[in-house]
Amino acid sequence: RHVWHCSLSLPPGDHLDSEKWGEIAEEHLRNLGIDPDSRPWVAVRHSDTDKDHIHILTSRINFNAEVWLGKWEVRRAIESTQELEKRFGLTLTPGLDELDNNGRKKPKSKEIQMANRTGEAIPRLVLQDIVDTALSESLSVFAFIERIEAAGARAIPNIASTGKMNGFAFEFDGIKLKASDLGKNYTW
Numbered sequence: 001r002h003v004w005h006c007s008l009s010l011p012p013g014d015h016l017d018s019e020k021w022g023e024i025a026e027e028h029l030r031n032l033g034i035d036p037d038s039r040p041w042v043a044v045r046h047s048d049t050d051k052d053h054i055h056i057l058t059s060r061i062n063f064n065a066e067v068w069l070g071k072w073e074v075r076r077a078i079e080s081t082q083e084l085e086k087r088f089g090l091t092l093t094p095g096l097d098e099l100d101n102n103g104r105k106k107p108k109s110k111e112i113q114m115a116n117r118t119g120e121a122i123p124r125l126v127l128q129d130i131v132d133t134a135l136s137e138s139l140s141v142f143a144f145i146e147r148i149e150a151a152g153a154r155a156i157p158n159i160a161s162t163g164k165m166n167g168f169a170f171e172f173d174g175i176k177l178k179a180s181d182l183g184k185n186y187t188w
Helices: 018-031 073-087 109-118 123-134 141-150
Strands: 003-009 041-046 053-059 154-159 165-172 175-178
Touching: 003 018, 003 073, 018 041, 018 053, 018 073, 123 141, 123 165, 123 175, 141 154
Parallel strands: none
Antiparallel strands: 003 053, 041 053, 154 165, 165 175
């Protein structure tokens, strides 16, 4: 495995020019601990799908015969892409551990540790279950709020100064979370 390969892709509809892709590719390599000035590398842009994307290939061996082993490279690559999305104003995507297959944010390690210490349920998971149950059938907003409250939680409407409904925050056992903190499926 003397060559390392990675692809970076934008969501459908997002596009960058080749110069910007070059900047992103070089910065991505640096974020992974690969000095692009010390080894051969190439970024190849494809247009064979509806997603604007590139493939980065580089030698794991630099010009001084030092080998890049790529320890924790998947995690570092995901952290790098999240940093690059913010830096270059790109569409933000979930990280490796943020969402499960149902669009629910997974509990953070601090939440899991607290639950292990106290023996109490994780409020994020409880709220997700309460909201999922409340949404299991079509309801008016008022009926939705009543169901949330009947389950022992609180739905807090977020109303803009214009009077427009922006969404909800939810509270359980003194812990308040925005809908987006529960996952993408919980936003207004």
